Amino acid sequence: MPATFRFALRDLPLEAESLRAEVRHFLADEFSGAAPVKRAKSWGGFDREFSRRVGARGWIGMTWPKQYGGHERSYLERYVVLEEMLAAGAPVSAHWVADRQSGPLLLRFGTEAQREKILPGIVQGELAFAIGMSEPDSGSDLASIRTRAARVDGGYLVNGTKVWTSNAHLSDYLIALFRTQVVPDKKHEGLTQFLVDLRNTKGITIRPIVDLAGKHHFNEVNFTDAFVPDDARVGNEGDGWKQVTAELGYERSGPERYLSSIALIRELVREVGARPEPRGMEAVGRVVASLATLRQMSTSVAGMLQAGDNTYLEAAAVKDVGTTFEQSIPELTHALLDLEPTIDSGSDLQQVLGYITQTAPSFSLRGGTREILRGIIARGLGLR
Amino acid sequence: MTLLSDTVGRVFGALATKELIESAEQGVWPEKLWGALEEGGLTLPLVSEAAGGAGGTWLDAHVVVRASGRHTAPVPLAETIIAGWLLSRAGLEVPFGPLTIAPVHAGEALTLARRGGALAVTGTATRVPWGRHAGHVVTVADVDGRPSIALIATSGARISEGANLAREPRDTLTFDGATVLAAAASDVTADTIRLYGAMARAAQMAGALDACLEQAVRYATERKQFGRPIGSFQVIQQNLAVLAGHVAASGIAAESAFRAADRGDARFEIAVAKIRVGEAAGVGAGIAHQTHGAIGFTYEHSLHFATRRLWSWRAEFGSESAWARELGASVAARGADALWRDLTAR
Numbered sequence: 141m142p143a144t145f146r147f148a149l150r151d152l153p154l155e156a157e158s159l160r161a162e163v164r165h166f167l168a169d170e171f172s173g174a175a176p177v178k179r180a181k182s183w184g185g186f187d188r189e190f191s192r193r194v195g196a197r198g199w200i201g202m203t204w205p206k207q208y209g210g211h212e213r214s215y216l217e218r219y220v221v222l223e224e225m226l227a228a229g230a231p232v233s234a235h236w237v238a239d240r241q242s243g244p245l246l247l248r249f250g251t252e253a254q255r256e257k258i259l260p261g262i263v264q265g266e267l268a269f270a271i272g273m274s275e276p277d278s279g280s281d282l283a284s285i286r287t288r289a290a291r292v293d294g295g296y297l298v299n300g301t302k303v304w305t306s307n308a309h310l311s312d313y314l315i316a317l318f319r320t321q322v323v324p325d326k327k328h329e330g331l332t333q334f335l336v337d338l339r340n341t342k343g344i345t346i347r348p349i350v351d352l353a354g355k356h357h358f359n360e361v362n363f364t365d366a367f368v369p370d371d372a373r374v375g376n377e378g379d380g381w382k383q384v385t386a387e388l389g390y391e392r393s394g395p396e397r398y399l400s401s402i403a404l405i406r407e408l409v410r411e412v413g414a415r416p417e418p419r420g421m422e423a424v425g426r427v428v429a430s431l432a433t434l435r436q437m438s439t440s441v442a443g444m445l446q447a448g449d450n451t452y453l454e455a456a457a458v459k460d461v462g463t464t465f466e467q468s469i470p471e472l473t474h475a476l477l478d479l480e481p482t483i484d485s486g487s488d489l490q491q492v493l494g495y496i497t498q499t500a501p502s503f504s505l506r507g508g509t510r511e512i513l514r515g516i517i518a519r520g521l522g523l524r
Numbered sequence: 525m526t527l528l529s530d531t532v533g534r535v536f537g538a539l540a541t542k543e544l545i546e547s548a549e550q551g552v553w554p555e556k557l558w559g560a561l562e563e564g565g566l567t568l569p570l571v572s573e574a575a576g577g578a579g580g581t582w583l584d585a586h587v588v589v590r591a592s593g594r595h596t597a598p599v600p601l602a603e604t605i606i607a608g609w610l611l612s613r614a615g616l617e618v619p620f621g622p623l624t625i626a627p628v629h630a631g632e633a634l635t636l637a638r639r640g641g642a643l644a645v646t647g648t649a650t651r652v653p654w655g656r657h658a659g660h661v662v663t664v665a666d667v668d669g670r671p672s673i674a675l676i677a678t679s680g681a682r683i684s685e686g687a688n689l690a691r692e693p694r695d696t697l698t699f700d701g702a703t704v705l706a707a708a709a710s711d712v713t714a715d716t717i718r719l720y721g722a723m724a725r726a727a728q729m730a731g732a733l734d735a736c737l738e739q740a741v742r743y744a745t746e747r748k749q750f751g752r753p754i755g756s757f758q759v760i761q762q763n764l765a766v767l768a769g770h771v772a773a774s775g776i777a778a779e780s781a782f783r784a785a786d787r788g789d790a791r792f793e794i795a796v797a798k799i800r801v802g803e804a805a806g807v808g809a810g811i812a813h814q815t816h817g818a819i820g821f822t823y824e825h826s827l828h829f830a831t832r833r834l835w836s837w838r839a840e841f842g843s844e845s846a847w848a849r850e851l852g853a854s855v856a857a858r859g860a861d862a863l864w865r866d867l868t869a870r
Contacts, residue, residue, distance in 0.1 A: 145768070145772045149779055149783055223868075227864045407860065409856055409860040409863055410860035416856060418849055421850075424855050425847065425849060425851035425852030425853075426803070426852075428851055428852070428855050429795065429800045429803075429847075430800060432780075432867055434773070436776045437773065437776055461772070461773055514761065514762045515758070515761065515765075517768050517769070518764060521764055521765070523744060523760075523761050524761060
């Protein structure tokens with residue numbers, strides 16, 4: 141038998157369920173009456189005030205040690221907060237990149253000084269993070285990155301360009317992967333991660349990359365002789381690939397990988413309920429079956445995180461199955477209904493359909509393309 | 525659970541061989557396999573120990589049922605497990621030997637009516653699994669306006685033999701007033717046979733999909749073309765990764781239904797499982813065959829033991845489209861704003 145996945149059924153603990161009620165109450169106060177199309181944007185939304193309020197409730201850095209401002213709660217409790225935020229379409233972008241991956245990265249590989257300086261600010265919802273991995277010539281082939289961090293007295297001089305850097309223009313810090321050493325024929329070596337202060341580093345230029353819908357959320361970040369001090373290095377020189385792999389495990393495991401279309405599912409159910417007919421019922425039944433199954437898979441991964449297990453393979457599977465599902469929703473909505481997707485007029489359903497239809501291509505690109513994820517799964521099956 | 529899973533794996537591994545499955549397809553009852561399953565206490569996991577069962581849970585039963593699917597074991601194990609559970613739930617004695625359940629298909633019913641001091645059964649149930657080999661059939665039908673569990677001897681039926689795509693017996697049983705051996709009112713719903721039948725088929729299909737993945741991965745590493753194993757080609761890797769995703773989703777969907785059955789009302793989880801695993805069955809069988817090329821299309825190769833079962837099982841006890849209409853109707857009736865609340869309450 142090939143090494144397949146270990147998706148063990150997991151129950152959410154009782155304390156997680158009382159927490160759920162708290163989160164729902166909070167979200168109802170925040171968003172009652174918000175337009176469905178606004179909610180559809182969910183983790184596209186960046187709202188520092190909202191993130192501060194979430195931080196004040198103790199819902200950022202939930203699993204981190206108290207000495208850094210964390211709350212030492214379980215991954216399953218964190219999972220409940222996250223899935224409720226996403227299901228409600230809360231604008232979580234200003235805090236959750238740090239909550240999901242940058243904070244855990246610093247906890248695991250950062251220096252004591254970095255942890256003490258940075259983590260409490262994340263927990264309070266004060267510090268927003270962006271991720272600098274891809275480059276113009278390095279997308280899926282991440283290990284081929286060329287942005288160079290060359291040793292100089294007291295630190296590194298950085299030259300090169302990162303792209304697709306979501307919210308770099310709004311963030312305080314960038315966790316960036318740079319090449320500190322060129323090792324011929326060994327591209328995975330010589331990579332190092334850095335904690336780059338976006339507000340106080342000279343030589344950084346951030347330019348918008350506008351998406352197909354005309355929106356600005358990602359950026360090109362250019363480094364020209366930008367000086368990054370020694371104490372901004374995360375982990376040892378040359379350990380970057382290993383660390384990035386662990387970080388991507390966090391990035392890929394969560395409920396955001398199957399809930400991106402939840403606002404459209406909700407409007408679809410509303411429409412089908414108003415005009416019941418067998419085709420609509422069947423479509424809704426199939427959607428709910430996949431949704432419920434993905435939730436079990438994702439909860440299972442949260443349980444693995446809690447147990448300290450490596451989730452790299454399972455997270456890739458959830459993301460692949462999940463994004464395929466998310467992308468199917470606008471297609472089946474179109475197949476079912478005689479309805480034009482719109483951007484600024486029309487019904488709630490039309491606008492949500494318009495937003496999700498245009499966003500859907502990114503679902504299987506961001507955080508690792510479908511092809512890369514399937515390569516990871518194939519490796520898990522023993523095929524490579 | 526590990527012990528149980530080891531035991532089950534050992535029995536099927538040793539006995540559910542290619543030769544045995546082929547001979548079962550020729551109509552030979554696999555006595556040795558069935559005997560080993562009974563001896564191992566695997567046929568009645570939900571019947572109390574006092575009544576001759578294993579006194580276990582639905583999650584225990586899941587291990588057994590999924591393994592029976594994975595090994596494509598040609599026996600009415602799932603049917604016997606459900607029948608035994610129903611009988612013991614109603615306080616009725618569980619007879620020896622293989623049992624089956626009916627009806628399988630929507631719109632059919634076996635009707636019970638009082639005749640003197642006894643109950644008589646009439647009606648036709650089509651495509652009853654293993655009808656000719658099962659000594660008894662268990663059904664749920666109204667008696668005095670209450671759902672009741674009834675034990676009926678198949679010897680009282682006119683049996684017209686048939687088979688599914690995998691050459692498993694699917695026989696039409698016609699009753700014309702035969703006496704019911706035992707019946708008792710129970711708190712089960714009228715569609716309990718369809719419900720638990722669907723749950724069992726979901727787990728069997730998840731098992732058969734495990735087998736498809738295992739065989740396809742093995743074949744891809746062994747078969748060489750263009751000078752290298754076909755599994756080294758990205759296109760094959762990507763297809764098998766898709767199959768693996770379906771296998772993972774199927775496994776947890778089916779297991780989740782069995783867990784819900786231990787807790788009480790499992791209707792939602794069973795619908796989810798039958799739909800999701802049924803969808804995976806079509807895609808999964810397709811990828812497994814495509815990977816195997818022409819050899820997998822021969823009778824000589826054993827891949828079809830799993831795929832022919834997948835194509836049949838997904839259509840029994842309600843297809844995924846039938847279940848999806850039912851689930852979709854209940855979700856739509858609850859309303860869009862209840863969807864997430866209901867989903868997280870399970």
